[in-house]
Amino acid sequence: MNTQEFRKICGQFATGVAVVTTSHGGENFGLTVNSFTSVSLDPSMVLFCVDRKARFNEPVQKSGVLAINFLKEHQKEISNRFANPKLSIQERYKNLTLVKEEPAPLIADVLGYLECTLEAIHDGGDHHIYVARVHSGAFDQGAPLLYYAGNYKSLSPES
Helix, strand or coil: CCHHHHHHHHCCCCEECEEEEEEECCEEEEEEECCEEEEECCCCEEEEEEECCCCCHHHHHHHCEEEEEECECCCHHHHHHHHCCCCCHHHHHCCCCEEECCCCCEECCCCEEEEEEEEEEEEECCEEEEEEEEEEEEECCCCECEEECCEEECCCCCC
C-alpha cells in the first residue's frame, strides 16, 4: 500500500489532539500529536508516536519527563503552532500561557493533562513509539479539539 493511501484510510479514524511537552537543558520543547492512547490502568501508562526526524526526540529522551496536554476545540492555533516544523521552539512558546514549566510544561486552559516519565521507546518504522508512566494529571470542562480526514472537527453541530 502506498503511503498516501494508507494516510487517507487512517485519517478516517477521528482522534483528539494533544501537545506533548518536555523541558531539557533550560529549554522547553513540544509537538502536536494525534497518535495517543492509554495502554494500562495499573500501572497508569500511555503511548504516543513521534516521527524519527522530529527535533523533539533528543530532548524527551534525555530528560525522561513529559506532559501530555489535551487541547480544547478553541485551541487550533496552539495545535498548528506545535505541528509546524518551520517554527523554532521559541516561536512555539511565544505568548503561550503555561501553568508551570517544570518538570514539563503544562499549557493553560487545556481539556486535561498528564504528567509522565518515559518508560520505554519502541521501533515503529519511521516513528518512535514512546510508552510513558503517568504520575499525575487533571481535567477541565469543555469540548475536545478533534482531527478527522485531514481537518479539525468539533462536537458542535455547526462545524
